[in-house]
Every structure is written in structure tokens, then in C-alpha cells.
Amino acid sequence: MREGLTILVMKGARVVESLLEKYLGVTKSNEQYRHLSLVLISILTCTGVAAFFAFYNLVIDYYPPLFYVDAVGTLMGLLSLSALLLFRRVLLASFILMLMVTGVCLMVIMDRNNLDYSLAWALVTPVVSVFLMGFLYGALYSGLYLAFVAWFAGSNLGVWQPASWDMDSFSNLVVIYLLLFILSCYYEFSRRASHKLLQDSNEKLRIQAFTDALTGLYNRRYMEDLLLNSDQDFFIAMADIDNFKKVNDELGHDVGDEVLISLSKVMRSSLGSNGIVGRWGGEEFMIVVHGESEENFTGQLSSLLENISGHSFGIGRPVTISLGAVRHSAKGHRAALRSVDEALYSAKMSGKNCYKLVNSISD
Ligand SMILES: Nc1nc2c(ncn2[C@@H]2O[C@H](COP(=O)(O)OP(=O)(O)OP(=O)(O)O)[C@@H](O)[C@H]2O)c(=O)[nH]1
Numbered sequence: 001m002r003e004g005l006t007i008l009v010m011k012g013a014r015v016v017e018s019l020l021e022k023y024l025g026v027t028k029s030n031e032q033y034r035h036l037s038l039v040l041i042s043i044l045t046c047t048g049v050a051a052f053f054a055f056y057n058l059v060i061d062y063y064p065p066l067f068y069v070d071a072v073g074t075l076m077g078l079l080s081l082s083a084l085l086l087f088r089r090v091l092l093a094s095f096i097l098m099l100m101v102t103g104v105c106l107m108v109i110m111d112r113n114n115l116d117y118s119l120a121w122a123l124v125t126p127v128v129s130v131f132l133m134g135f136l137y138g139a140l141y142s143g144l145y146l147a148f149v150a151w152f153a154g155s156n157l158g159v160w161q162p163a164s165w166d167m168d169s170f171s172n173l174v175v176i177y178l179l180l181f182i183l184s185c186y187y188e189f190s191r192r193a194s195h196k197l198l199q200d201s202n203e204k205l206r207i208q209a210f211t212d213a214l215t216g217l218y219n220r221r222y223m224e225d226l227l228l229n230s231d232q233d234f235f236i237a238m239a240d241i242d243n244f245k246k247v248n249d250e251l252g253h254d255v256g257d258e259v260l261i262s263l264s265k266v267m268r269s270s271l272g273s274n275g276i277v278g279r280w281g282g283e284e285f286m287i288v289v290h291g292e293s294e295e296n297f298t299g300q301l302s303s304l305l306e307n308i309s310g311h312s313f314g315i316g317r318p319v320t321i322s323l324g325a326v327r328h329s330a331k332g333h334r335a336a337l338r339s340v341d342e343a344l345y346s347a348k349m350s351g352k353n354c355y356k357l358v359n360s361i362s363d
Contacts, residue, residue, distance in 0.1 A: 016040050023085040031199065039090060039132055043097050047077025050104060069107040076100035094132040098141055101128070106152070123173075126181035130188055138188075139181070146177055214257060215264035218278035223286045226276070228330055233291035237301060237325035238340045239267070241283040242352040251315055262313050263321075270307040274300055291327055294357070301325060301355040309353060322347040323355035 016037050020026045026033050050073035057067035076096055084093035102125060125145045130138030153170060210222035218226075227234065241247075241263065248256040260283065267277045267285060274296075275289035287304075289297050301323055313319045324344025328336040339358050347356040 012041075016044075019085060024088060031195070036084075036090065039084060039094055039097075042128070042132060043077060043080050043084065043093065046097060046101055047074055047081065050074045050077055050100070065111055066108065069104055069111070073100050073104040076103075091133060091137065095137070095141070098125075098129050098132065102145055106148075123177060123180055126177060127184040130181065130184040135185055135188065139185070142177075142181060146174070150174075212279040215261055215279050217264050217268070217285070218276065220278065220280050220286070223276075223278035223280065223288065226288060227328060227336075228333055230330060234328045235289045235291045235294070235297040235325060236328040236336060236340055237287040237289075237323045237355065238280065238344045239285040239287060239304075239321045239323050240344055240348070242320045242322055242348075244283045247315065247317075247319075255315060259313055259315065259319055262311070263308065263319060266308055266311050267304065270304045271300065285321075287323075288328075294327075297325070298355070298357060301357075305353060305355065320353035322352045325355055325357040327359075 017028065019040060020033065020036055024032075024036060026036055050070045054067055054070035054074050057063045057070060077100055080093045080096035080100065083089045083096060126138070126142035129141040129145075132138070133141060150170065210218055210225075212219040227236070241259070244256065244259075247259055260279075264277070264279070264285075267287070271277055271287065271289070275287055277285055277287050280286045289300060291297070305321065305323070309318055309320045311319070322344060324340045324342065324347055326336050326339040326343060343356040343358045346358075347354050350356065
């Protein structure tokens with residue numbers, strides 16, 4: 001029995017998952033998944049129950065008034081389902097569903113003259129409406145519903161037998177109602193707050209995973225991901241600071257760090273939106289530019305060299321870089337990295353503060 005129930009729940013979850021994925025493009029990892037699945041499960045369950053009672057009141061125990069109520073309820077359930085899946089209107093779908101549930105319940109209560117049902121459903125409304133429609137609309141809806149129930153209970157509709165209007169009971173109902181409302185708001189608020197915290201820390205971790213701590217540039221992992229997972233062709237250039245050991249040895253490691261930070265800024269502003277620069281490691285930087293025109297690319301490398309050698313780093317000496325460059329495609333990634341190293345070596349051998357572009361990729 002228990003196993004059967006588990007299998008049923010698993011199957012239901014799979015149906016919900018595939019509906020959300022197919023119609024809303026939302027997978028389990030999506031932050032919206034939890035809320036959308038709650039709305040979808042509520043719609044499916046309530047519509048299923050209404051459809052069952054419509055069938056019951058038509059076929060099993062023929063009773064036209066409740067058949068019409070449940071048939072309208074089923075139609076509203078389907079309307080709510082299409083608002084969610086076809087038109088992606090989550091709030092509208094939740095609103096139609098709440099209208100359907102409370103409407104059907106009130107109709108049944110009116111028909112059956114049963115006060116207990118009314119009280120029970122009045123108490124469910126604040127919880128469900130806040131969870132489905134959020135604080136604002138949930139509060140509005142359940143407030144209106146409470147007012148309606150109050151009017152309903154106080155009016156002489158003659159459907160409240162054997163109970164009669166009783167201010168004490170009604171005050172108790174209102175207190176319980178408000179308590180449930182506050183509790184569900186609190187729960188929803190803390191759920192959203194912890195979800196936001198989790199999202200923020202995930203975002204921080206994501207940024208940290210791709211950022212170099214010293215310079216704030218992209219790190220090697222990001223640059224390699226970009227180069228390996230893109231189907232575009234790029235030009236890449238490896239930049240290496242000239243005689244950087246001397247800066248460290250003579251002015252200290254802290255000054256060396258400052259140079260790395262300032263140099264990163266100069267490179268970033270010099271490339272602008274034309275390219276991306278990341279720290280490859282130590283005093284090496286990788287530059288990636290879309291591979292449309294070799295002429296544009298070499299033009300950018302020349303201005304980069306000029307901008308850096310003309311920049312004052314405040315250390316009483318110029319700072320220059322050497323660049324090795326090559327055309328890059330993802331499938332020839334490793335070979336391109338070897339070529340770019342060879343080109344950089346050749347630039348260093350040619351007197352530094354220059355670039356070397358190799359045309360062919362070494363095997
Ligand atoms: N301050 C600082 N120095 C670093 C960092 N990473 C690497 N370096 C230094 O960069 C220097 C690299 O020196 P070398 O590889 O000998 O090259 P170079 O002196 O720049 O000479 P060439 O490359 O031939 O022009 C070493 O002194 C490293 O300690 C860093 O994060 N901060």
C-alpha cells in the first residue's frame with residue numbers, strides 16, 4: 001500500500017515536471033520551479049476533484065444542482081490550467097483557481113445548509129491564497145473572502161440551520177483566520193528571504209568561480225570555458241609583462257601587485273567592448289577578440305601596446321608587455337595555445353614590447 005502510494009506520487013511528480021518543462025520551459029533547477037509546481041499540482045488536484053463530483057452527481061447519485069456547480073468548477077479548473085500552461089499567466093491561473101475552489105465550496109455549503117463546511121473553508125483560504133498568489137493578492141483575496149463569509153453568516157439567508165448567528169463564535173473564527181493568515185505570511189516571507197539569500201550566495205560563488213581575486217578580471221577557468229565551448233572563431237593573444245621580475249625584486253611584491261591591477265584596468269579599457277581579457281596566471285593575460293578581421297585585431301594589439309607603454313604606473317619606469325597571437329577555434333584549442341606560446345616567445349626574442357601573430361597553428 002505504502003509502496004503503491006510512493007509510486008503514484010513519483011508518477012504524479014513526473015507528470016508535473018514534464019508539463020512544466022514542455023509548456024513553461026522550467027526545469028527542476030529553475031528558481032520558479034517550486035512555486036509553479038505548487039500552482040500546477042493545486043490546479044490538477046482541484047480540477048480532478050471537481051470533475052469527479054460532477055461525474056458523481058450526474059451518473060452515480062443524480063443531483064442536478066451540484067452537478068452544475070461541479071461542472072462549472074471543472075471548466076474553471078481547465079481555464080486556470082490553460083492560463084498557466086498556454087498563456088503563462090501564473091497569477092491569473094492562481095486567481096481563477098481560488099475563485100473556483102471558494103465558489104464551489106460556498107455553493108455546496110448553500111445547497112447543503114452546512115455551517116461547518118463554511119468555517120472550515122474560510123480557514124483554508126488565507127493559507128492557500130497567500131501561498132498561491134503571494135502576500136498582496138493573497139491578503140486581498142482572503143480579506144474579501146472573510147468579509148463575504150461574515151456577510152453570509154450574518155445575513156438571513158436561511159441556510160445556516162441549525163447554527164444561528166453568534167458573535168462570540170464569529171470573533172473566534174476571525175482570530176483563528178487572522179492567526180493562520182499571519183502564520184502563512186510569515187512562512188512565505190521567510191521562505192522567500194532564505195531563497196533570496198541562497199540566490200545571492202550562489203551568484204557570489206558563481207562570480208568568484210570565474211574571477212581572478214587580485215585583478216578582478218576573468219580567471220583562466222572562465223577563459224578556457226569560453227574558448228572551448230564556443231562555436232565562433234576568435235583571435236587570441238597571450239600577454240606577458242616584460243621584465244616583471246625586476247619590478248618585484250627592486251620595488252617589492254606589493255608594488256608588483258599594484259602594477260598587475262593597474263595593467264588589468266588599462267587592458268580592459270583599451271580593448272573596450274571589442275574583446276575580453278582574463279588573467280591566465282602570474283603575469284600572463286589572455287585576450288580574446290571575435291575573429292572577423294585580422295587587420296582589426298592587429299590594430300587593437302598595436303593600440304594596446306601603445307596605451308600600456310604610454311601609461312604612467314607611478315613606479316618611475318614604463319611597463320610594457322609582449323604579445324603572442326593566433327587565430328583560434330574550439331576544435332584546435334590545444335594547438336592554438338601551443339602556437340600562442342611560441343609566438344609570445346618569438347615576441348620576447350624580438351626585443352619585447354611588440355606582438356607576433358602566427359598564421360598557422362602548430363600541430
Ligand atoms: N607581484 C606579483 N608578482 C607575480 C605574480 N605572479 C607572478 N609574479 C612574478 O612575475 C615574475 C615573472 O618573472 P619571469 O617569468 O622571470 O619573467 P620576467 O622578469 O617578466 O621576464 P620576461 O618575461 O622575459 O620579460 C616573477 O618574479 C613572479 O614572482 C603576482 O601575482 N604578483
